Amino acid sequence: MTDDPGTQGIPAPEGEANLIDTDYQIGQDNISAQIGPFGLDIHNPVFLISGITIVAFVFLTLAFQQSVEPVFNALRNWLTGTFDWFFLLAGNIFVLLCLVLIVSPWGAVRIGGKEATPDYSYSGWFAMLFAAGMGIGLMFYGVAEPISHFGTAMGGVSVEDGVRTDWAPLGGAAGNAEEARRLGMAATIFHWGLHPWAIYAIVALALALFSYNKGLPLTIRSIFYPIFGERVWGWTGHVIDVLAVFATLFGLATSLGFGAEQANAGLEYLFGLPVSDGSKVILILAITAVALGSVVAGLDAGVKRLSEINMVLAALLLLFVIVVGPTLAIVTGFGANLAAYAEHLPALSNPFGREDANFAQGWTSFYWAWWISWSPFVGMFIARVSRGRTVREFIVCVLLIPSLVSVLWMTAFGGTAISQIVNDGLTTVQDAPLELKLFEMLGALPLTSITSFLGIVLVIVFFVTSSDSGSLVIDTITAGGKVDAPLPQRVFWCVFEGLVAIALLLGGGLGALQAMAVSTGFPFTIVLLLACWAIVKGLASEPR
Amino acid sequence: MFERIMIPVDLAHVSQLGKALEAAADLAIHYRIPVTYVGVTAAVPGAVAHNPAEYAQRLDAFARSEAAAHGHEVTSRAYLSHDPTTDLDATLLRAVDETGADLVVMASHIPNIADHLWPSNGGTIATHSQASVFIVR
Numbered sequence: 108m109t110d111d112p113g114t115q116g117i118p119a120p121e122g123e124a125n126l127i128d129t130d131y132q133i134g135q136d137n138i139s140a141q142i143g144p145f146g147l148d149i150h151n152p153v154f155l156i157s158g159i160t161i162v163a164f165v166f167l168t169l170a171f172q173q174s175v176e177p178v179f180n181a182l183r184n185w186l187t188g189t190f191d192w193f194f195l196l197a198g199n200i201f202v203l204l205c206l207v208l209i210v211s212p213w214g215a216v217r218i219g220g221k222e223a224t225p226d227y228s229y230s231g232w233f234a235m236l237f238a239a240g241m242g243i244g245l246m247f248y249g250v251a252e253p254i255s256h257f258g259t260a261m262g263g264v265s266v267e268d269g270v271r272t273d274w275a276p277l278g279g280a281a282g283n284a285e286e287a288r289r290l291g292m293a294a295t296i297f298h299w300g301l302h303p304w305a306i307y308a309i310v311a312l313a314l315a316l317f318s319y320n321k322g323l324p325l326t327i328r329s330i331f332y333p334i335f336g337e338r339v340w341g342w343t344g345h346v347i348d349v350l351a352v353f354a355t356l357f358g359l360a361t362s363l364g365f366g367a368e369q370a371n372a373g374l375e376y377l378f379g380l381p382v383s384d385g386s387k388v389i390l391i392l393a394i395t396a397v398a399l400g401s402v403v404a405g406l407d408a409g410v411k412r413l414s415e416i417n418m419v420l421a422a423l424l425l426l427f428v429i430v431v432g433p434t435l436a437i438v439t440g441f442g443a444n445l446a447a448y449a450e451h452l453p454a455l456s457n458p459f460g461r462e463d464a465n466f467a468q469g470w471t472s473f474y475w476a477w478w479i480s481w482s483p484f485v486g487m488f489i490a491r492v493s494r495g496r497t498v499r500e501f502i503v504c505v506l507l508i509p510s511l512v513s514v515l516w517m518t519a520f521g522g523t524a525i526s527q528i529v530n531d532g533l534t535t536v537q538d539a540p541l542e543l544k545l546f547e548m549l550g551a552l553p554l555t556s557i558t559s560f561l562g563i564v565l566v567i568v569f570f571v572t573s574s575d576s577g578s579l580v581i582d583t584i585t586a587g588g589k590v591d592a593p594l595p596q597r598v599f600w601c602v603f604e605g606l607v608a609i610a611l612l613l614g615g616g617l618g619a620l621q622a623m624a625v626s627t628g629f630p631f632t633i634v635l636l637l638a639c640w641a642i643v644k645g646l647a648s649e650p651r
Numbered sequence: 652m653f654e655r656i657m658i659p660v661d662l663a664h665v666s667q668l669g670k671a672l673e674a675a676a677d678l679a680i681h682y683r684i685p686v687t688y689v690g691v692t693a694a695v696p697g698a699v700a701h702n703p704a705e706y707a708q709r710l711d712a713f714a715r716s717e718a719a720a721h722g723h724e725v726t727s728r729a730y731l732s733h734d735p736t737t738d739l740d741a742t743l744l745r746a747v748d749e750t751g752a753d754l755v756v757m758a759s760h761i762p763n764i765a766d767h768l769w770p771s772n773g774g775t776i777a778t779h780s781q782a783s784v785f786i787v788r
Contacts, residue, residue, distance in 0.1 A: 126701050134663070134698035144765035219694065220702065226694060226733060319694065322701030405737025492733075494694045590693045591735040594769055 125648055126322035127332060131340045133324045137587050145595045150587035153345055157352040157585055158603075164357075164623075165607055168616035176619040183476070183622040186629045191472035195458035197632045198475050201305040202456075204639050205506050208312075213646040214499030218312075219319040221650055225495030229504070230418075231411050232496075236489045237509055238414040238572035240307055243362070245299070245421075245516050246566050247369065250544040252298065253521025254528070254537055257291035259466075274465045277454050284529050291525065292444040293451040295517050298471065300448065300510040302456070303478040306635065308505040310486025311493060313638040315501075316645045319494050324588025327351040327483050330634070333641045347634070348584050351483035354627040355584075356600075358481055359577040360607040361621035366570050367391045367612065369542035373563050376546050377556070388609055394567060395605030398574035402597045406492075410575050417568050424561050425519055431552050432523040433530070440522045445514055476628030479635060487583070488576045491590070498646065524548045574604060653678070653783070656686045657752030659743055659772070662699040662709060671758035671787040676721035678756065678785075685724035687750045688714040691732050691742050703731050726750075740775040747780050756785045 140147045149155075168175050187194065208214055217223055225232070259274040263281025266272065273279065276294040280286035313330045323329035328344030335343050367387040374380040374390075401409035429437050461467040493501055527533040527548065539547040549558045578601040585600070586592035611617045658675045660668065679686045692699070692706040700706035707729035714727040730746060732738045747755060759773030766774065777784040 132698065133696055144763035220704075318696055319702070322696045325695045403737065406734035407738065409737075491695065588695070589697060590695050591697065594736050595765075597736070 125320065125650060127317075129323070129332075129337065129340075131337070133588055136340070137589070146593040147596065148586055148589060148592045149596065150348075150585055153348045153352070153587070154585040156345070157349050157356075157581075160349065161353065161356055161603075161607065164620065165610055165616075168619055169610065169614040172615045172619065176616065176622075179619045179622040179626065183473075183626045186626055187472040187476050188468045190629060191461075191464075191468045192458040194472045194475040194479075194628070194632060195456060195467070197479075197636055198302045198306065199456050199458070200639060201309045201635065202301050202506075204642070205301075205305045205308050205502050208642075208646075209499050209502050209506075213649075214497060214502070216316075216320075216498045216646055216649045218315045218496050218498065218501060219494040223319070223495045227411070227492055231415060232492055233504065233508065234414040234418040235411055235492050235576070236307075236485075236505060237512065238417045238569065239488045239576040240304070240485050240509065243366065243566065243569035243573060245513070245520075246545060246562065246569060247541060248295075248299070249516050249520035250524045250536065250548045251541050252295045253291050253517060254524050254544065255291075256294040257287050257525050257528075258537065260287035260290045260294075271462060271464060274469065275463060276466045276470075277451065277463055288522075288525050288529070289443070289447040290451065292440075292517065292521060293447040294455060294466070294470075295521055296444060296448040296514050297452065297455045298474045299513040299517060301506060302475065304506045304509050304513075306475070306478045306482050307485045307489060308502055309635050309638050309642065310482040311489035311505060312498065312501060313642050313645075314487055314490035315493050316642060316649075318490065318588075320649060321645060325487065325491060325590065326584050326588040327487065327634075329588070330638045330641050333644050334637060350627060350630065351487075352581050352584050354480045354624055354631065355484040355577055355581055356604055356607065357620050357624040358484065359574060360604050361611065361617050361624060363391060363394065363570060363574065363604065363608040364612040364617040365621070366566070367394070367608070370563065370566050370570075372540070372542040373546055373559075373566065376543055377559050377563060384613055387612055390567075391605055391608050391612065394570050394574060395601060395608075397567075397571045398578065398605075399598060399601050401571060401575035402578050402601050403594065406579070410572065410579065413568065413575065414572050417565065417572055420561060420565050420568065424558065424565060425516060427554075427558055428519045428523055428549075428552070431554075432519065433526045436526055437519050437522055440518045441515055444518050444522070448514070473625070476625050476632075479628040479631045480625050482631060482635065484577050484580050487580045491579075491583075520545070520548065523552075527551050574601065578604060653682050653684055653754040655684055655750060655752045656754045656756055657689055657747055657750050657782070658686060658756045659746075660688050660690050660710065660713065662690055662706075662713060663697070665713070668758045671756055672717060674785065674787050675756040676717060676723055678754070679723035680721065685726060686714075686717070687752060688717065688725060688727045689730065689743065689746045689750065690727070691730045691735050691739055693732060693735050703729065740772055740779075743772065743776055744779055747776070747782050752782055754783045754785065755780060756787065759786045759788060761788055 136151050137148050138151045256276055260280045263279040264273055276290055280290050317323045317329040318325040326348050328339050328347045331339045367390040370390050371382050371386050375382050401413050524536045536544050536547045545562055546559050578597050581600045582597040583590055656675050656679055675686050690710040692703055700709055710729050711727045714725040718725040730742045732742050757773050759771050773786040
C-alpha cells in the first residue's frame with residue numbers, strides 16, 4: 108500500500124527511545140483562536156499572565172521610578188552579596204558536572220535518540236549558540252574588564268577598619284605590572300570561560316534531554332518532571348514558565364535599551380551622531396526591525412544566517428587585532444593567559460572565606476546571577492538547535508570550545524589594551540567610558556575608521572541575534588512548547604520587546620528592571636541545581 | 652490526465668481538512684492515480700508525536716485509514732523542518748518535486764487582510780509550483 112515506511116523526507120530514524128510516560132498532550136492547554144485575520148495558538152495561562160505582568164511591571168516602574176529603582180537595586184545587591192557563596196558554589200557544581208559528563212559513559216548518549224543525526228553543521232550550530240550566548244558582552248567587556256582588573260590589581264590591597272575596600276581580585280599585585288596583567292586576564296577569563304558556558308550547558312542539556320529523548324514539550328517546566336511529576340503541567344509549571352518569560356524579556360529589553368545608549372555613544376564617537384532619545388529610539392527600532400525580519404525568515408534563513416554573518420565579522424575583527432596589534436604578545440599571551448587562568452582558578456572559584464569580597468560579590472557573584480538569569484533563554488535556544496549531538500560532543504562544543512574562543516578574544520582585545528597602557532604609555536582606553544573603550548583601543552591601531560565601523564556593525568548585529576533568538580524562545584514557552592505556533596505570535600514578542608525597551612528608555616527604569624531581571628538569577632540557581640539532578644537521572648535511564 | 656496527487660496534511664487539524672481529503676480521494680478514484688499524503692514536522696515533540704519517526708508512523712497510519720475509507724492507492728511522506736512556521740512553503744514545494752506529483756490538492760482559509768502580509772500556503776504553492784494546484788476552501 109505504501110512505497111516505504113513514510114520517512115524519506117526525514118534524514119534518519121530516531122532509534123531506541125525512552126519516552127516519559129505522561130498523559131499530557133502538548134498543546135492541550137492551548138487556546139487556538141482567530142483574532143481578526145490572525146490565528147493564535149497560545150498556552151493558557153502562561154501567555155496571558157506573562158504579557159499582563161510584563162505590561163504591569165513596566166507601568167509600575169515608570170510610575171514609581173524613584174522609589175522602585177532603589178528597591179530593585181538593593182534586592183540585586185543583597186542577593187549577590189548575601190548569597191555570593193551560593194552562586195559561586197553552584198557555578199563550580201555546574202562546571203564539575205559538565206566535565207564529569209565528558210569522561211563518563213553517559214557522554215555517549217545521543218540527544219534525540221540513539222540514531223538521530225545532527226540538525227546543523229558545526230559552523231552553523233556554533234555560530235548560533237555563540238551569538239545567542241555572549242557575543243554582545245564580548246564587544247563591550249573584551250576591552251573594559253581586563254583593564255579594570257589590571258588597574259585594581261596594580262592598585263593592590265587597601266584596608267579600612269579591618270575591611271578591604273579595594274576591588275582587586277584575590278590579593279592583587281601591587282605595583283607588579285606583569286603579575287597584575289596575569290591576574291587581570293585570569294579574572295576576566297574566569298568570568299567569561301568555563302563557568303558561564305557550564306551554566307548554559309546545564310540548562311540546554313536538561314531541556315534537550317527531556318524534550319528530544321523523553322518526549323516532553325520544549326519548555327522550562329519539563330526539566331522539573333522528575334521532581335514534580337504530573338504536577339508540572341499545573342500551576343507549578345505555569346509559575347516556572349512565566350518566570351522564564353519574565354527573565355528573558357526583561358533581560359533582552361533592558362539590554363536592548365542600554366545597548367542603544369552604548370551604540371549611540373559609539374556612533375557619536377565615529378560619525379558625530381548626536382546622543383539623544385531620538386537617536387536611541389531609532390536605533391532600537393532599527394535593531395527590532397532587523398530582528399523582526401530575522402524571526403519572520405525563520406531559524407535557518409534568518410537567525411542562523413545572521414549568526415554566521417556575525418561570526419565572520421567577529422573573526423575578521425579578531426584577526427585584524429591579532430595581526431595589527433601586538434601579534435607576538437597575543438600569540439604567546441594565549442597560552443600564558445590559559446596558564447594564569449588554570450593557576451588562579453581554584454582561588455577565584457572558592458566560595459568560602461574570601462578576603463576580596465568586593466571582587467567576589469561585586470564582580471563574580473553579579474556575573475553568575477547575570478548568566479543564570481539569561482540561562483533559560485540561551486539554554487533553551489541551544490537545546491533547540493542541538494539535536495543529534497552526543498552528550499560528550501555537546502559539552503565539548505558548548506563548554507570547552509566557546510571558553511577557548513573567549514580566552515582568545517580576551518587575550519587579543521584586553522591584552523592589546525593593557526599593552527597600550529603598559530608598553531606604549533597610552534591612557535586613552537583607561538580613561539574612556541565603558542561604551543567607548545573598544546573604539547579607543549581600535550583608535551590606537553591602523554585603519555581606525557574601518558575597524559570602528561565594523562565594531563559598531565558587530566554591536567548592532569549581536570543585539571539582533573540575541574533579540575531574534577530570544578523572541579523565538581519566548582514564543583515557544585508561551586505556546587506551551589509548540590514550535591509551529593502562528594507567525595504573528597513571534598512577531599508580537601519581538602515588537603513587544605522593542606516597545607518595552609523604548610518605554611523604559613524614555614520613561615526611565617532600565618536600571619531598575621535590569622536589576623530585577625538579574626535578581627531572577629537566584630531562584631534560577633536553584634532551578635539549575637535541580638536540573639543537574641534531573642540530567643543525571645535522565646541520562647541514567649537512557650540507552651547508550 | 653494526472654499521474655499523482657499530493658495533499659499536504661496537518662495531522663493536528665485533520666478535522667479542518669475534510670473537503671480537501673474528500674476531493675483528493677474522489678480525484679484519485681476518478682483518474683485511478685495514487686495520492687501521497689505529505690506532513691511536515693519539527694524535531695521537537697509536538698501535539699501529534701514525540702519525535703519525527705513517530706510522526707511518520709502516524710502520517711502513514713492516517714494515509715492507510717484514508718485508503719481504507721475510500722479505496723484509493725496511497726503513499727505518505729513525512730518531512731522534517733527546523734522551523735515549520737516559516738519553512739512550510741519551501742518544504743511543500745520540495746515535496747511536490749520529490750513525490751513527482753502533478754496535482755496538489757490542499758485546504759486553505761478564506762482570504763483575509765493578513766494574506767497581504769503573509770500569503771497563504773496554498774497561494775504560495777500555486778504561485779511557485781509547476782504542478783496543478785486545487786485549493787479547497
